[in-house]
Amino acid sequence: MARSIGTSGKLTRARGGRGERIFRAAVTASALLVLLIVVGLGVDLAWESRQAIGRFGLGFLTSQHWDPVHQRFGALPYIFGTIITSLIAIALALFIGVGTALFLTELAPRRLRVPLATLVELLAAIPSVVYGLWGIFVLAPLLRTTVEPFLHDTLGFIPLFSGPQIGIGLLAGGVILGIMILPTVAAISRDVLRAVPLEQREAAYALGATRWEVIRGVVLPYARSGIFGAAILGLGRALGETIAVTMVIGGRAQITHSLFSLGYTIAAVIANEFTEATYPLYLASLFELGLILLAITMILNICARLLVWRITRGAPGAMTA
Amino acid sequence: MRPGRQIGILVSLALAATLALACSSNKNNSNQNKTVGTAARAATQVAAVSATSAATKAPASPAASSVPMCPPSGAANALIGAGSTFDNPLFSKLFDVYNQQCKVQVNYQSIGSGGGIQQLTQKTVQFGATDAPLTDEQIKAAGGDVVHIPVTIGAVPVGYNLPGVKSGMKLTGDTLAKIFMGQIKKWNDPAIKVINPGANLPDLDIAVVHRSDGSGTSFIFTSYLSAVSPDWKSKVGAATSVEWPTGSGGKGSEGVAGLVKQTPGGIGYFELAYAVQNTITVATLQNQAGKFVDPTSDGASAAAAGAIANLPPDLRATFVNAPGDASYPISGFSWVAINTGQSDAKVAQSLVSLLWWVTHDGQKYAQDLSYAPLPEQLQKLDEAQLKKITADGKPVLAQ
Numbered sequence: 236m237a238r239s240i241g242t243s244g245k246l247t248r249a250r251g252g253r254g255e256r257i258f259r260a261a262v263t264a265s266a267l268l269v270l271l272i273v274v275g276l277g278v279d280l281a282w283e284s285r286q287a288i289g290r291f292g293l294g295f296l297t298s299q300h301w302d303p304v305h306q307r308f309g310a311l312p313y314i315f316g317t318i319i320t321s322l323i324a325i326a327l328a329l330f331i332g333v334g335t336a337l338f339l340t341e342l343a344p345r346r347l348r349v350p351l352a353t354l355v356e357l358l359a360a361i362p363s364v365v366y367g368l369w370g371i372f373v374l375a376p377l378l379r380t381t382v383e384p385f386l387h388d389t390l391g392f393i394p395l396f397s398g399p400q401i402g403i404g405l406l407a408g409g410v411i412l413g414i415m416i417l418p419t420v421a422a423i424s425r426d427v428l429r430a431v432p433l434e435q436r437e438a439a440y441a442l443g444a445t446r447w448e449v450i451r452g453v454v455l456p457y458a459r460s461g462i463f464g465a466a467i468l469g470l471g472r473a474l475g476e477t478i479a480v481t482m483v484i485g486g487r488a489q490i491t492h493s494l495f496s497l498g499y500t501i502a503a504v505i506a507n508e509f510t511e512a513t514y515p516l517y518l519a520s521l522f523e524l525g526l527i528l529l530a531i532t533m534i535l536n537i538c539a540r541l542l543v544w545r546i547t548r549g550a551p552g553a554m555t556a
Numbered sequence: 557m558r559p560g561r562q563i564g565i566l567v568s569l570a571l572a573a574t575l576a577l578a579c580s581s582n583k584n585n586s587n588q589n590k591t592v593g594t595a596a597r598a599a600t601q602v603a604a605v606s607a608t609s610a611a612t613k614a615p616a617s618p619a620a621s622s623v624p625m626c627p628p629s630g631a632a633n634a635l636i637g638a639g640s641t642f643d644n645p646l647f648s649k650l651f652d653v654y655n656q657q658c659k660v661q662v663n664y665q666s667i668g669s670g671g672g673i674q675q676l677t678q679k680t681v682q683f684g685a686t687d688a689p690l691t692d693e694q695i696k697a698a699g700g701d702v703v704h705i706p707v708t709i710g711a712v713p714v715g716y717n718l719p720g721v722k723s724g725m726k727l728t729g730d731t732l733a734k735i736f737m738g739q740i741k742k743w744n745d746p747a748i749k750v751i752n753p754g755a756n757l758p759d760l761d762i763a764v765v766h767r768s769d770g771s772g773t774s775f776i777f778t779s780y781l782s783a784v785s786p787d788w789k790s791k792v793g794a795a796t797s798v799e800w801p802t803g804s805g806g807k808g809s810e811g812v813a814g815l816v817k818q819t820p821g822g823i824g825y826f827e828l829a830y831a832v833q834n835t836i837t838v839a840t841l842q843n844q845a846g847k848f849v850d851p852t853s854d855g856a857s858a859a860a861a862g863a864i865a866n867l868p869p870d871l872r873a874t875f876v877n878a879p880g881d882a883s884y885p886i887s888g889f890s891w892v893a894i895n896t897g898q899s900d901a902k903v904a905q906s907l908v909s910l911l912w913w914v915t916h917d918g919q920k921y922a923q924d925l926s927y928a929p930l931p932e933q934l935q936k937l938d939e940a941q942l943k944k945i946t947a948d949g950k951p952v953l954a955q
Contacts, residue, residue, distance in 0.1 A: 486805020511770025
């Protein structure tokens, strides 16, 4: 008996050791695979776009012409459109998303919390193309007849809100994107806010702080790095989102000062023109756009990471990043 | 978990998620497009099936084709093709009928004309379908022995949304080009008033809508504008995507139709099926003979018939602004492109039988799906093209 126990004990330890090794190998392989995919994707995009890179060089980044007939290609209006719509989206999603999260964690009656949170998360389950159709048939007319005239009349002195009100365009694209990334931002913000220790709040209340003061002085500062992370996740989705934006952006490659005007994004032009890109330079230019989108996403993530490090250094409750 | 650590995880998650999205978005979206594009047509297809199911039972009329509908036994029972999305509703119908009758399954990937040409070049498909003919370089890349076989004809109507002008607005080619150049900006412009003397034209901005995605419909439309306006030809040109001087882009014919319908003052072009299904008011266009013609499949067939005398022997030509009183000026072919020197005799036999049927008896399905049937003279030209096809150096069809 004693012997068998001893053996089995030893065996268990041995098996545990092997299991550990397998586990370690599997996890390492997964991590390496992700790295391989990223690097492979970048290399492949660069290789496929070599003809456009060789032909246009850095001029590709600064040219405003996209003319398949005369074989002139430039990315600037698409970069502009991509960044502007994503910024509108993230501004909107942060405001509404964090608001929703605060309501759900701080104010909402317990009975309402679960159904409301589920509803917000349900937004993420709607297919992109449905958002696009909704954008064409509901959002664009609403913007054209109500929202844009209102902004124009009240804030028209700012160039951003000047010009003719068409409905579709940069603003419509940004708003659609904002709604699409809202569930991501709201759900993560809610988790982050819920993670704020109860003691912190109680301590503030004990000092006589009002609810607003607790939220502003304790909850939000504690959670701000997490909320920032939510914003970056949302932004990542907004930059690459294609179909819904394609349907409402207006498909016009131009750089303008007005949010009401038509625009175009990188993802949208790739989706639109890839199938009918009939000669190699055209195809290479579309691949180079893809490469630029990847680069924008990476730069943004690196900047965000640096920013998070800076912010969290002073945040209460955050020791190290 | 501490927020600090959570951030690290979040950021790495963000990176992974973005990349995953970046990788997958293209593929997903093209699939979604296809669904949207074809969903709208499904209704007509269903109608067409019921309308023509009686006809399919009838034996092929011997007068229409001297080649039997089905390939001889022993020929390949599966074919692969890829290309034009414009052809897809028609091809789905035709290939389904062909499979039922001849047990030859045709796998057609509706990935766009550019993709069709590429796959033909790489020999991953046996035929490509395209709305714009291959260029000389493309033919060279695809082996040099590519023939173009017109399989159907499309008319491209110009739709508008103008309160007060319910139907029958007249437009000339020159006016249309100026509208799409952004030179005519208002609906009550003298140039439009002159052609429409009785109409109550409002002082409204013209909102031009074009396709934002590359398409054969755009190719036919810009070819027409290039044919009627030297200014358009030199500044913009004709292609599946061009640098539009003005206007907004809608995704797909359904996107353009949607934007025109919603924007007072809107004008745009789309496939004929969308005008029929969405009941959009369409303009009557002046043709080369000076007559104003409605966009119909008959008008497109007439245009093709009128243009036959001027077609080059390889049939690689647009026939916009064709002569003939009944010709609708914005019409164009869609082609199947194949190599004349086929390596596999079994595949070649099935391919030739299929294409013969598609260009002859198969044409009876065109009109129900808002395509224009090929006129008889053109079928003769197609026959000559098909007779060029050889397998192992021997012609597939008896000369």
